[in-house]
Amino acid sequence: MPMIEKRRLVLITYNEAELLDVTGPSAVFSAANRVTDLALYDIVVASPCGGVVRHSCGIELVTVPLASLVFGAHDTVLVVGADTRPLAAAMAETGLKSSIRTVAQNAGRYGSVCTGVFILGAVGLLDDKTVATHWAAESQFRRLFKNARCDADAMYVNEERLWTSAGVTTGIDMTLAMLERDHGSALKASVARQLVVYSHRAGYQSQFSGLLIAQGKEDARFAGLVNWLQASTARAISVEQMAEHVSMSPRSFHRRFVKNFGQPPAKFFETLRLNAARSLLGAHVTVADAAREAGFRSESAFRTAFKAQFGVTPQLYRQSWQSR
DNA sequence: TACACTGACCGCCATA
DNA sequence: ATTATGGCGGTCAGTG
Numbered sequence: 205m206p207m208i209e210k211r212r213l214v215l216i217t218y219n220e221a222e223l224l225d226v227t228g229p230s231a232v233f234s235a236a237n238r239v240t241d242l243a244l245y246d247i248v249v250a251s252p253c254g255g256v257v258r259h260s261c262g263i264e265l266v267t268v269p270l271a272s273l274v275f276g277a278h279d280t281v282l283v284v285g286a287d288t289r290p291l292a293a294a295m296a297e298t299g300l301k302s303s304i305r306t307v308a309q310n311a312g313r314y315g316s317v318c319t320g321v322f323i324l325g326a327v328g329l330l331d332d333k334t335v336a337t338h339w340a341a342e343s344q345f346r347r348l349f350k351n352a353r354c355d356a357d358a359m360y361v362n363e364e365r366l367w368t369s370a371g372v373t374t375g376i377d378m379t380l381a382m383l384e385r386d387h388g389s390a391l392k393a394s395v396a397r398q399l400v401v402y403s404h405r406a407g408y409q410s411q412f413s414g415l416l417i418a419q420g421k422e423d424a425r426f427a428g429l430v431n432w433l434q435a436s437t438a439r440a441i442s443v444e445q446m447a448e449h450v451s452m453s454p455r456s457f458h459r460r461f462v463k464n465f466g467q468p469p470a471k472f473f474e475t476l477r478l479n480a481a482r483s484l485l486g487a488h489v490t491v492a493d494a495a496r497e498a499g500f501r502s503e504s505a506f507r508t509a510f511k512a513q514f515g516v517t518p519q520l521y522r523q524s525w526q527s528r
Numbered sequence: 529t530a531c532a533c534t535g536a537c538c539g540c541c542a543t544a
Numbered sequence: 545a546t547t548a549t550g551g552c553g554g555t556c557a558g559t560g
Contacts (some may be wrong), residue, residue: 443536455550458537470536505558 211386212246213379214281216307216320217267218300220290223259225317225375229282232379235395236387244387248273252300260287270303275310280382282367282375285318285338295326304329308365313382315367317375324368325349335368336361359466394515425450426464433473437480438499443469478513481506485522494518 213233215226226249233245251257254269275281283304286294294300304327308314316324321335322345330352337345337354345354355361360369360378369378376399384392429450433441446469447457461469481498489497495506495518510518 453550455538455552456548459549462538468537501559508558 209278210246211244211278211280212248214248214250214273214275214279214307214311216270216281216283216300216304217249217251217257217259217265218284218286218290218294218297219257220260221257221284221286221294222318223261223263223265225282225284225320226259226265228375229317229379231399232376232383232395235398236383236391239394239398240387240391252297252303260290270300275307277312279307279311280313280367281307281311282314283316283320283323285316285320285322287319291319291322295323301327311365313365313367315369315378317369317378318371321345321368322348324366325352329366333366334361334363335366336370336374337368338371391515396514426461433476437477438497440499440501441473446473474509475513478510481510481518482514482521485518488522491518491522494522 213229215229217226230247233247236244249265249267250270250273251267252270254267254272256264257267258264285291300323304314304323308324308327308329316335318338319341321330321337322341324330324335325345325348330349332351332353334353334355336359342354345352359374360367360381362378362381367378367382369375380392380396383395429446432449433446443458444454446461447454450457452460458469461472465472467475477498477500481494481500484494484497485491491506492503495503498506500506500509507518510516510521514521
């Protein structure tokens with residue numbers, strides 16, 4: 205048994221901050237602990253003065269004083285976001301800012317979720333860096349921090365030790381990427397699967413599998429395409445046909461698709477098909493039928509793809525749902 | 529295992 | 545000068 209390197213996630217919060225920014229990343233790392241049954245990550249919520257901190261939804265969290273923590277290479281420290289007013293208050297707080305400066309010097313990873321990036325900017329940590337920002341806050345960000353670059357299309361951006369994510373849900377994507385960096389893609393996949401399963405139960409399936417879809421911003425044509433694809437998961441639709449559907453040349457279609465969705469079209473469609481298959485398996489459909497319904501030529505191709513995506517074999521996944 | 533074939537991806541480049 | 549477009553073809557993974 206190899207020695208496990210224990211890591212720590214520290215979330216920096218403050219009055220009236222966004223609770224979801226705290227719970228999203230926490231959910232990912234705590235799911236990693238649960239899935240492996242190992243204590244891979246400690247999770248700590250800290251604030252400038254410690255004690256009870258009220259968040260924007262009214263829920264209060266008990267926090268540790270930031271100054272009581274010592275940061276090192278095993279730490280991931282994320283500053284959470286907030287609405288305009290509490291955000292501005294936090295940006296003006298000198299104690300908070302000097303603590304964050306220390307963090308940036310010492311933590312193995314540091315960064316922000318959603319509008320938390322403004323606080324990093326206020327500390328002066330973003331000169332010559334590239335960050336992700338929420339689309340609604342982008343112009344404001346550019347005005348305030350002229351020496352920072354922002355990538356409007358990215359869900360999250362990682363530059364050396366700095367990690368920034370564009371919104372609440374993308375904070376989850378970002379922490380999944382950190383998890384993959386720490387412990388490999390297999391664990392990342394099964395944690396992602398766990399989170400999907402939970403949200404599936406809660407009735408948020410579409411939003412969640414829409415994580416990828418929701419990235420597509422402007423192009424209404426692409427929205428139509430995605431609907432079409434989603435309704436056609438049982439058919440084999442080639443990239444060329446997709447291009448035709450949106451009246452683009454195959455080459456331009458490919459390029460613009462990648463720009464919008466962060467992945468190539470065939471890969472995206474395969475994910476849709478696998479999600480469809482996963483739902484079917486959850487409804488006790490046989491593996492062979494699920495493979496066919498999801499447009500896979502052979503059962504073995506399906507097995508390979510399913511395992512790669514979700515980290516378990518279709519058979520095992522189906523059984524785990526049958527015993528509920 | 530060897531092999532040919534196909535489709536997807538994407539760098540490159542001429543062109544609009 | 546800068547940028548988007550779209551065709552070409554090399555590479556690669558998957559399939560029979």
